[in-house]
Amino acid sequence: MTIKEISEKFNISADTLRYYEKEGLIQDVPRVSGRRDYGQKEIDLISFVICMRSAGLPIEVLKEYLSLVRQGDKTIKKRFDMLVNQREILKTKIDEMNAAFDKLNYKINSYNSMMLKAEKKLQKANTTNSF
Amino acid sequence: MTIKEISEKFNISADTLRYYEKEGLIQDVPRVSGRRDYGQKEIDLISFVICMRSAGLPIEVLKEYLSLVRQGDKTIKKRFDMLVNQREILKTKIDEMNAAFDKLNYKINSYNSMMLKAEKKLQKANTTNSF
DNA sequence: GCTTGACTTAGAGTTTGCTCCAAGTTGTAA
DNA sequence: TTACAACTTGGAGCAAACTCTAAGTCAAGC
Numbered sequence: 001m002t003i004k005e006i007s008e009k010f011n012i013s014a015d016t017l018r019y020y021e022k023e024g025l026i027q028d029v030p031r032v033s034g035r036r037d038y039g040q041k042e043i044d045l046i047s048f049v050i051c052m053r054s055a056g057l058p059i060e061v062l063k064e065y066l067s068l069v070r071q072g073d074k075t076i077k078k079r080f081d082m083l084v085n086q087r088e089i090l091k092t093k094i095d096e097m098n099a100a101f102d103k104l105n106y107k108i109n110s111y112n113s114m115m116l117k118a119e120k121k122l123q124k125a126n127t128t129n130s131f
Numbered sequence: 132m133t134i135k136e137i138s139e140k141f142n143i144s145a146d147t148l149r150y151y152e153k154e155g156l157i158q159d160v161p162r163v164s165g166r167r168d169y170g171q172k173e174i175d176l177i178s179f180v181i182c183m184r185s186a187g188l189p190i191e192v193l194k195e196y197l198s199l200v201r202q203g204d205k206t207i208k209k210r211f212d213m214l215v216n217q218r219e220i221l222k223t224k225i226d227e228m229n230a231a232f233d234k235l236n237y238k239i240n241s242y243n244s245m246m247l248k249a250e251k252k253l254q255k256a257n258t259t260n261s262f
Numbered sequence: 263g264c265t266t267g268a269c270t271t272a273g274a275g276t277t278t279g280c281t282c283c284a285a286g287t288t289g290t291a292a
Numbered sequence: 293t294t295a296c297a298a299c300t301t302g303g304a305g306c307a308a309a310c311t312c313t314a315a316g317t318c319a320a321g322c
Contacts, residue, residue, distance in 0.1 A: 003299075014299090015281055022302095023279095033288065035299055048234075048262060055231030059279070069262045080242040087235045090228060097225050100186030103179075104218045111211040118207075131179060131200040134269075145269090146311055153272095154309095164318065166269055190309070 001038045009043075010050055017046070024063055025049055027070075055090055132169045140174075141181055148177070155194055156180055158201075186221055 007014045017036075020026050026045055030037045038046070045066075052062055065082050068075035138145045148167075151157050157176055161168045169177070176197075183193055196213055199206040 013281075016279085018301090019280060031300095035288080045262065051227075051231050051234055053279095054227040056228070057231070066262060076242060076246060080239065080246065083235055083239050083242065087232065087239060090232050090235065094225065094228050094232065096182075096185040097187070097221060097228065100182050100188070101218065101221050101225065103182055104214055104221065108211065108214050108218060111207060111214065115207060115211065131176065131197060144311075147309085149270090150310065162270095166318085184309095 001043070003036045003038075006038050006043070006046060010046060012050060020046075020049060020059075023059055025059060025066060027066075056093060057086055057090075061086060132174070134167045134169070137169050137174070137177065141177060143181060151177075151180060151190075154190055156190060156197060158197075187224060188217055188221075192217065 001009070003014045003017055006012075006017060017026070021029055026042060026049065029042055030039065049062060053059070061082070065079060068079045068082070132140070134145045134148055137143075137148060148157070152160055152167075157173060157180065160173055161170065180193060184190070192213070196210060199210045199213070
């Protein structure tokens, strides 16, 4: 697959794909007369990287993890620890986002009843604070 | 409360608090002989800003929202729309993070059984792909 | 009165992750 | 065979959100 096809498949810019390669995230991409020609192996890797990046895992962390993978079985324990660590960080972020989501929801509902009751001059909403 | 107390209360740097103020997120902070002296109003606002920032809402968006709040009731519909919009964006991000979390979990479990069965030379794990 | 430490400001610097640019190459279609 | 679009590379540029620096101010304790 060409860079354009990959870029469309994953909804990511070709520049970003080249950048990931430059950074060493996606290595040894085959070329056909100079052009990148992604195979299944690369597609699986890109899919993983994009998923993790979308969750905010830093490029540096992914780079180190993939470097460990390339170093073979002796790095399994270290990889495991990395993943567990990243899972914990991710869990914290998800909790924070859910908290913000709930707060947003609460505010939206307040605004909603505020607007519904507006013409009746019943602006009793705005209960906890003013923003 | 002093900037240091706020900084410790919210586990955020004093520099960041000053930065938010410079950016217009937290306005009209009272001073006592030049020093910031945060009151309940400011604390509520900071708490809101930090919650939203931790969920990734951009400073620009928060700034505009808070500016609308200051402009009074005529901006309620616009604020409402902003919040609904941000909620949608946040929902998408939460979904992405949950997907990554599941993937991480799956990998961690794979590594786990890999390591458990290692000495038995039963490295049949690593089922779907190699990283 | 003097030192100290925590503040103040304006503004410069840093980090992360792209995103764009310029100049050159290549396969295809007219 | 020449025009064209889509690639290639190295490197510069950019946006967001801090983070740090320098030079100055102030209240408290000695």
